[in-house]
Amino acid sequence: MIKITEFGPKDRGLLKRFVQFHWHHYKHHPYYVPPLNMDLLGNRLLGEKGLLTNKHPFHKHAEVVYFLAERDGTVVGRIAGCINHRYNQQHNAKAVIFGFWEVIDDFEVAEALLDKVATWGKARGMTSLLGPMSFSTNEIVGVQLDAYDTLPYYETASNFPYYVDLLDRYGMRKAMDIIAQKLDFTNGAANPKLMERIDKIANRMIVRNGLSTRPLDLKNIEAEKSIIRSIYNDAWKENWGATAFTEEEFDLTADKLSVVADCGVALLGFVHDVPAAFFLILPDICDCIKTNGSIWSKFDLVRVAKLMRNKRRTRRGRVTLLGIKKPYRRSGLDAVLYRDALRHVRQTQQFDFIEVSWLLETNSLIISAGESFAAQHYKTWRIFEKALA
Numbered sequence: 001m002i003k004i005t006e007f008g009p010k011d012r013g014l015l016k017r018f019v020q021f022h023w024h025h026y027k028h029h030p031y032y033v034p035p036l037n038m039d040l041l042g043n044r045l046l047g048e049k050g051l052l053t054n055k056h057p058f059h060k061h062a063e064v065v066y067f068l069a070e071r072d073g074t075v076v077g078r079i080a081g082c083i084n085h086r087y088n089q090q091h092n093a094k095a096v097i098f099g100f101w102e103v104i105d106d107f108e109v110a111e112a113l114l115d116k117v118a119t120w121g122k123a124r125g126m127t128s129l130l131g132p133m134s135f136s137t138n139e140i141v142g143v144q145l146d147a148y149d150t151l152p153y154y155e156t157a158s159n160f161p162y163y164v165d166l167l168d169r170y171g172m173r174k175a176m177d178i179i180a181q182k183l184d185f186t187n188g189a190a191n192p193k194l195m196e197r198i199d200k201i202a203n204r205m206i207v208r209n210g211l212s213t214r215p216l217d218l219k220n221i222e223a224e225k226s227i228i229r230s231i232y233n234d235a236w237k238e239n240w241g242a243t244a245f246t247e248e249e250f251d252l253t254a255d256k257l258s259v260v261a262d263c264g265v266a267l268l269g270f271v272h273d274v275p276a277a278f279f280l281i282l283p284d285i286c287d288c289i290k291t292n293g294s295i296w297s298k299f300d301l302v303r304v305a306k307l308m309r310n311k312r313r314t315r316r317g318r319v320t321l322l323g324i325k326k327p328y329r330r331s332g333l334d335a336v337l338y339r340d341a342l343r344h345v346r347q348t349q350q351f352d353f354i355e356v357s358w359l360l361e362t363n364s365l366i367i368s369a370g371e372s373f374a375a376q377h378y379k380t381w382r383i384f385e386k387a388l389a
Helices: 012-025 037-041 057-061 085-091 107-122 162-170 192-209 218-236 247-261 285-289 300-310 333-348 364-372
Strands: 002-007 062-071 074-084 095-103 128-131 173-184 211-215 265-271 274-283 316-324 353-360 376-387
Touching (some): 012 062, 062 085, 062 107, 074 085, 085 095, 095 162, 162 376, 173 364, 192 333, 211 333, 218 247, 247 274, 274 285, 285 300, 333 364, 353 364, 353 376
Antiparallel strands (some): 173 376, 211 265
């Protein structure tokens, strides 16, 4: 007998059980890295507003519900349902989004959880089920389809292989695939001969189109954040599934990433001195905070201390953001940003591997740009959808 408990963002006790489930579910998974508890539940001491709680600004423009599935008193699955009004308005949709979906390998449990979100959404006038997204494309999205024997990079999905089969059996169908490319600096990525060829192309574009780049000014970060948010919302506004950040949401995300920004590469791109693009490579937080199975490794303060200690030691980086405003996408600015960022990485020998993720499978411009520097597609996630009859 499956018992399903429904609750909301204010119920902290049940939210803790909701979060605790992934610790148990992936306890023996060698490649899963649990997120920081405070990213989801908040932390008053560290000033964090957890995404699952009603204190997070996302909840100002969304309706959210949570479900926990239990069998014989043991939690066997969880799911969140979300009506993101900004998403639906931006895409002229009536979608109920499911996310934070974790479940044992049991279709009865998976079906019960998905049915709960579908019914909850239909009661509010929604006509499609979309996900997983936690809660939007600004956070973790998709179900991992391959490369299960690889450590995830920060803010990318990791799951058991059977998740795809459960969603297929439920009648979900592909809405969009998103991919990751990998740059391997130990095996030819951005090598000197390749960079020399790219240099010639980039330099022609710089002269022809008035292109330039500069590092992010971390000492003037508030003014820089305003520029980046403008670029982000413009660059992604027509992307499949995108939802524009509010100023408050963007500030929270930027503040979180700024903890490791000093160890990465952050570049602004300009066309005739007009801010047009942003490129960000950060040390992989997952590699810094991965756990070793000890009881102490579950505590956020311990993991944050590991992050601060390891952020300059990790050999893994991630292209977290690469956005170009629409009018400037054929200007060659993507090549110039890639060149300048990867030249810095190679000169400093900062990273051995860089993941470029995630990318819509339809984003041929950025995918081609990565391939020009010998980036290879190595991982795929899928977002599913289903009409609600």
